[in-house]
Amino acid sequence: MATPMKARDTFPKLKMYIDGEFVDSASGDWFESFDPYTAKPWCLIARGNAEDADRAVKAADRAFTSGPWPALNASQRGALLRRLGDLVAENAERLGELEVKDNGKLLSEMAAQLRYAPSFYHYFAGLADKIEGAVIPNDKAAFTYTLHEPLGVCAAIIPWNSPLLLTAWKLAPALAAGNTVVVKPSEYTSASTLEFVKLIEQAGFPKGVVNVVTGFGPEAGQPLIEHPLVRKVAFTGSDRTGAHIYSEAARDIKRVSLELGGKSPNIVFADANMDNAVKGAVSGIFAATGQTCVAGSRLLVQRSVHDEFVERLVDFARTARMGNPMELDTQVGPVTNLPQYKKVLGYIDVAKGEGAQTVLGGGKAQRPECGDGWFVEPTIFTGVRNDMRIAQEEVFGPVLSVIPFTDDDEAVAIGNDVVFGLAAGVWTENIRRAFTMARRLQAGTVWVNTYRALSYTTPFGGYKRSGLGRELGQEAIREYLQTKSVWISTAEEVANPFVVG
Numbered sequence: 001m002a003t004p005m006k007a008r009d010t011f012p013k014l015k016m017y018i019d020g021e022f023v024d025s026a027s028g029d030w031f032e033s034f035d036p037y038t039a040k041p042w043c044l045i046a047r048g049n050a051e052d053a054d055r056a057v058k059a060a061d062r063a064f065t066s067g068p069w070p071a072l073n074a075s076q077r078g079a080l081l082r083r084l085g086d087l088v089a090e091n092a093e094r095l096g097e098l099e100v101k102d103n104g105k106l107l108s109e110m111a112a113q114l115r116y117a118p119s120f121y122h123y124f125a126g127l128a129d130k131i132e133g134a135v136i137p138n139d140k141a142a143f144t145y146t147l148h149e150p151l152g153v154c155a156a157i158i159p160w161n162s163p164l165l166l167t168a169w170k171l172a173p174a175l176a177a178g179n180t181v182v183v184k185p186s187e188y189t190s191a192s193t194l195e196f197v198k199l200i201e202q203a204g205f206p207k208g209v210v211n212v213v214t215g216f217g218p219e220a221g222q223p224l225i226e227h228p229l230v231r232k233v234a235f236t237g238s239d240r241t242g243a244h245i246y247s248e249a250a251r252d253i254k255r256v257s258l259e260l261g262g263k264s265p266n267i268v269f270a271d272a273n274m275d276n277a278v279k280g281a282v283s284g285i286f287a288a289t290g291q292t293c294v295a296g297s298r299l300l301v302q303r304s305v306h307d308e309f310v311e312r313l314v315d316f317a318r319t320a321r322m323g324n325p326m327e328l329d330t331q332v333g334p335v336t337n338l339p340q341y342k343k344v345l346g347y348i349d350v351a352k353g354e355g356a357q358t359v360l361g362g363g364k365a366q367r368p369e370c371g372d373g374w375f376v377e378p379t380i381f382t383g384v385r386n387d388m389r390i391a392q393e394e395v396f397g398p399v400l401s402v403i404p405f406t407d408d409d410e411a412v413a414i415g416n417d418v419v420f421g422l423a424a425g426v427w428t429e430n431i432r433r434a435f436t437m438a439r440r441l442q443a444g445t446v447w448v449n450t451y452r453a454l455s456y457t458t459p460f461g462g463y464k465r466s467g468l469g470r471e472l473g474q475e476a477i478r479e480y481l482q483t484k485s486v487w488i489s490t491a492e493e494v495a496n497p498f499v500v501g
Contacts, residue, residue: 008032012043014190016052016214017197019059020207025215026051033191036104036334037325037373045190048215053182053223056211060153060180061229063208069180078128081175084203085121088114088168091199095164097326099192103160104334104373105288106325113165120165120472123456124172127477131177141491148481150178151255152231155224157245159237160186160336161291163193169460169471170234171210177480182211182230184221188337190214217241225249232256232480236293238394239420239465246468257469257479259293259461261394262422264443265415266296266451267405270305272427273449278313280427280451281400286320286378287452289333290398291340293466294423296451298384298391300411303404310382310402314360317378323369334373335397341374344397348379351390356381356401386414394420408433416442421463425451444470 032041092114232255284296325333361377
C-alpha cells in the first residue's frame with residue numbers, strides 16, 4: 001500500500017552527491033526506503049536517471065583529467081585514504097546503526113564491519129605509493145620500462161547486503177590507483193552510502209573524485225554502464241545481472257570486475273571436530289540471515305555421521321534468537337527487502353515440492369518478537385539431491401540444504417557440480433585431506449575448519465559464474481590499473497624506417 005503523501009512529507013530526504021555537492025535528482029522525484037524490521041518506509045531517496053548519471057560521470061572525468069587530483073603524487077593519495085579510514089573509524093557506530101535501519105542486518109555485525117572497514121582504506125593507502133613498474137632488458141638498442149597508470153572513471157555498483165563494506169572493497173583500491181569513482185548503491189540501501197560520502201569531503205578529497213548516484217538499476221545504473229567516459233565497471237550482485245553488465249560493457253571494451261553469486265559447499269567429514277563444524281555450518285548459512293554471496297547453503301555431510309550431525313545442527317540452530325536487529329543479543333534478523341523475502345519463501349515451497357524434508361523452520365517467522373518485519377525462520381532441509389533446484393540455485397536467505405556423501409571423491413564431485421565457484425568449506429582433522437580438498441575444489445576461496453573469514457590482505461573472487469577479477473589484497477589494485485611500456489632508443493642512428501624489427 002502506498003504511503004500517504006502527508007506521511008511522506010515527514011520523512012528525511014536524502015540527496016545524491018555529485019561534484020562535491022548534495023543535489024536533487026534531475027527529475028525531482030523521490031522513492032521510499034524501507035526498514036525491514038518494521039516493513040515500513042522511513043526516508044526518501046533521490047531517484048536518479050540518465051541525466052544524473054551523466055552529470056556524475058562528467059564530474060568524475062573532469063576531476064580525473066584536470067584540477068588537484070591528477071596533480072597529487074601517490075603518497076599524497078595514500079594520505080587522503082588514511083584520513084578517510086580514520087574518519088570511518090570515528091563514525092563507525094553511527095554508520096552501523098544507519099545500515100541496520102536500512103538493510104535489517106544485525107547491529108552486532110554491522111558495527112563489527114564498520115569497525116573493520118577502516119583497515120581496507122589504511123591497507124590500500126599503504127599500497128598507493130608501492131605501484132612499481134619494471135626496467136625490462138630487451139634485444140634492441142633501447143632502454144625500456146613499464147608504468148602502471150589509472151584507468152579513469154570507474155563505476156562501482158554496490159549490493160544491498162553490506163553496502164559500506166563492499167563500497168570500501170571497490171573504492172579504496174580505485175582511489176589508491178588514482179582513478180575517480182561514481183558509486184551506485186542499491187535502491188534498497190542508499191542511506192548509509194549517502195552519509196558515508198560526507199566523510200569524503202571531510203578527508204579532503206577534491207570535488208568530483210567520488211560521486212554517488214542513487215536510483216533504480218535500469219534508470220540510474222544502466223546509463224553508468226553505457227556511458228562512454230566510464231572505463232571500468234565494478235559490480236557485486238547476482239550472476240544474471242553480472243552477465244548483463246559484462247555484455248553491455250563489452251560494447252565499449254570497458255574493464256569489468258564481477259563478484260557474483262554462489263552455491264557454496266560446506267563439507268563435513270567424519271573426522272571433523274563436530275562442535276566446531278556445527279558452529280561453522282550455522283555461521284555459513286544463518287549468519288547475516290543467509291544474505292551473503294559466500295553462504296554455505298549446501299551442507300555436505302559424510303554418511304557415517306550424517307544423522308548425528310544433523311540432529312546436533314538442528315538442536316543448535318533452533319536456539320537462534322530472532323527479533324529487532326538493533327538489539328545486540330539478536331542473532332537472526334529480517335530479510336532486507338520485500339522482493340527478496342518473497343523469493344526466499346518461494347524457494348522453500350520449491351524445495352518442499354521437490355521432496356526435500358523440512359527438519360527445521362520452513363516458512364515465514366510469526367514470532368511476536370518479529371513484529372511485521374520480513375522474517376523467515378531458519379530452515380534446514382534433508383533428503384536433498386544435488387540436482388534439485390534448492391541445491392543448484394542461489395536462494396540468498398536462511399535456507400540450508402543437507403546432502404550426504406560417502407568419500408572424498410564424491411564430496412568433490414558434488415561440491416563442484418554447480419555453475420558457481422565462489423567459496424567452499426572443509427571440516428576435517430586430516431591435514432593431507434585439507435590440502436587435497438583445497439586444491440580439488442573449484443572455488444575462489446576455500447576455508448578449512450573455519451567459514452566466512454575475510455581480510456583486506458587476501459584476494460577474494462570467484463570461479464565459473466561466480467565472477468571475474470579479484471577484490472582485496474594486492475591483486476585488487478591491479479584491477480584498477482593499466483600498463484604502459486616506454487621505449488627510449490640508445491642507438492646512435494635511426495635504422496631503416498621501412499623495416500620494423
